[in-house]
Amino acid sequence: MSGPPSGPVLEITGLHTEIRRNGAAVRAVDGVSLTVAAGECLGLVGESGCGKTMTARSVMRLLPAGGVITAGSVVLAGTELTALSERNMQTIRGNDVGMVFQDPSSSLDPTMQVGRQIAESVVVHRGASRAVATARAIEMLSLVKIADPERVARGYPHQLSGGMRQRAMIAAALACEPRLLIADEPTTALDVTTQRDILDLIGDLRAALGMAVILVTHDLGVIAGRTERVAVMYGGRIVEQAATSAVFARPRHPYTEALFEALPEMASSRLASRGLYSIPGRPPDLVTRSPGCSFAQRCRYVRDWCATHEPALDGDHPGHSYACFFPVGVMGQGGADGQGGADGQGGAGGRNTLISAWVSGRGRQAAGREATAVPADPAAEPLLRVSGLVKDYPVAGGVLGRRSGAVSAVADVSFELLAGQTFGLVGESGSGKTTLARLLVGLERPDAGAIVFDGADLAAMSARQRRQRRSGIQLMFQDSFASLDPRMRVRSILSEPLAIHKTVRRRGYRRQVLRILDEVGLPADAENQYARAFSGGQRQRLALARALIQRPALIVADEPVSALDVSVQAQILNLMRKLQRQYELSYLFISHDLSVIRYMADTIGVMYLGKLVETGPAQEICTAPGHPYTASLIAAVPAVVTGPEVTQPRPAGTLLAGTLLAGTGQPGMTALPGASGPPVAGPDPAHPPSGCRFRVRCAFARDVCAEQEPALRPHAVPGQLVACHFPLGPAAAGQVAGRTAPSIA
């Protein structure tokens, strides 16, 4: 990491920001003080609605309508920003402070050339001529490691992939070499592999340009190893602030601790049957000010004192401050275990053993198998058997719009799923996961292959026959907000499937609806509400209820938790597992998040460009992957390693692989080629590479990989199938990067 702080670049003191709307004032930022030194990276963490983004926007003075800074000061390199006129503030934005936004698909103007957007700040602040601006744009594009910068500068955003757009966005933010970069959830919308590349890039540029960085994120994994200090925000305030290593080693505020424990990676530290720790309730609404600690209502160590007295932000160690009367690890364990009930189990005992599942763990998996009590009988007839499934989408071209080619979305995919089990499907965006889900539920018809469900081949049925059987498989969408009709009451939403399939008499609808609401943990009076009245987690509960009301044997869940905060994500995952045990449900669980998949799945399938490249038991695949692609996906997952063992933050750029891949201590699997060097444009699914589709990004590719397509072959562990000519050996897995010649299995 970079050298010691040399005076703060940014100093925020007692910042209060309100958003006034319809006569109510939301205290979005409620007395935040923090500093960031030159070359330092500060992580700002918390659930959504806790004021992270508003703090960042207050620095830029780019608040939403009705937003006002009511008190406090923001000093940037000696200049008080809150006192500046709007005109003077414009000379700061983009010049002294750069900002990167969350969604690269919406933060670039679709109608303006990429180069012009990157150079906009140079034109505005330096009065650069067109030629100088173009040259600067190209220079910035090469700085963010985009290949062929001249061409990209002339192009438009839609011609770039998500990762490249975010690079362009970073280039635009840095064009004037600002002292401070604010990155607001810069990787939340990206795949894990791309996320790693972007975070590496920000880290490199920080060192190269010596700028300060504020990394706003809800993902603790992103913070680990990439920031020097962390500020945890709750209810518009900072509740804990310290060196990243100190917070990871020993979180002191119960909220911080709860955030850690809600991570699926933490699953090994407790019994699987108890589920993940989830923070009950929701963040405070920030309109009404109640006395006492704002976290008190959700805190498992809460005492009477907390409800009436407000804790100040101070600490026992210099540099580690927290706003709590009964910090974690000092008092309250005894009482907490008594009070916390089932949820309190992780409190004291678990805390010191909060070591990532990725490092040690089989705990949850072993216990999980007992808990779900599904005998893995190899002779049992699977509930679902997919074989040789193919789906191509035609590409129209030419003047007459004739079919000129095809995008191979799903190519020869086969797998099985036993009743009561979960099949986890992982892969980057564009790998065909969602198409596979749509094929299974009958929203698309396969071009070839069989989907044998409960003894009948769905692929061979007519649409009418399928409709009669579809209730056996239900789909749960990613975006619960978009998939719930905003003009229907919950009662109608939930009884619609009953009406379509006519499985229940009309008089029985209401009873069914109330029963299912109870099962997914929603109050009975929810039946009269509209979907907009619910929070993200509650809407996902509704989505689950809608899928469940037909009593399906299989639920296909397409990224069901990827839009949720960790604590809410934990609630939904727990609920899904509870219902699975209760009804012997099967899930096909799709996610780009390996830790979620690992927590949920019995069997994992890894997809790449429409192909299933590896499948097998979840635990074994995560500890000893056979396919290089699986290994690189695992390596890209940000590590959350907590506990007293970790005293130093992980150096930026080092991957988890060393600990993950059998713990050889090697700085394991390197990035996908193109991750650190000039990025290779992802292969085009309309023209997949010959032979092995992964070979163009594979570090071990040889001539044979281009000539012969590898078939799925049994690998080290029973049930593990790998489609690779040179699969990673179980013993050698840890030395992936070190080995000189691929081992031939």
Added chain:
Amino acid sequence: MTVYLARRALQAVAVVLLVTLIVFGLVRLAPGGVTTAVLGSGSAHQQFLAQYLTWLGRVLSGNLGRSARLNESVGALLAASLPRTLVLTGVSTLIALLVAVPVGLLQAVRRSSTVDHVLRGLTYLCYGMPPFVLGSVLILYFAVDWHFFGAEGPQAAGIGGVLADPRDLTLPVLTLALVTIAIFARYMRSSALDSLDQEYVQAARARGGGERRVIVSHVLRNSLVPVVTLIGLSLPQIVGGALVVEILFNFQGMGWQIWQAAVNHDVPVTLGFTLVIGVAAAVGSLLADIGYAILDPRVRISRP
């Protein structure tokens, strides 16, 4: 881009052919031997398709038929009235755009301010008022009471003649423009509100662009994309409005002519003019597609 435009042009040709088929089919359905009147007595025993093809052949060679009532060829009538209508609709659409785009943008930028509320009220008023009422009111005050402008449209021939008479041209253009302004401004307002909400506008502000720069270089262009499509699609509507306005102001353009023909059962004229309006609609949507492609690179350039 070329492929895209070629495809759109082909579609336009198909639409025009379909229009001819429908127009001819309607005539054929009409009672009273109308088809024979158009095609001549020799066609009476022919099949529909043969009749249609005969007529289409004539149309393609530039012969739109002859009005027995006026003893003039439809082509000649068209040559006299088309330029007049083009001036009326062209000038009013141009004025509408020049007013509506800034007005809509202003409303979006000053959302929920007094300016926005007043302008919204005015556009609602114009939007809801039928052109003949609006025109009559304008005539009543500006022509009859105050004598600012003429109550009748320009009577001189040709584009030059019409444009040379601004005193008489003002009220017809104004009547047509006010309605069009109302449509465009309301659309522009909501389109600009959408654009202002986009993250790339925040990103542009975060790069230090002043509000004027952000609006001109980011909001305006993106907001125009849907508006351009609307202009192309509302061309038939504008022509329809022109019909009412032309009758109201006794302005002898295409609308006036087609009304006269319809009232007097002058089938060849009705047929020919309807066809031209159909072609105009197809051309309008083609122009909209071209404008759309110019404004939005996502249409122009496909992913590499």
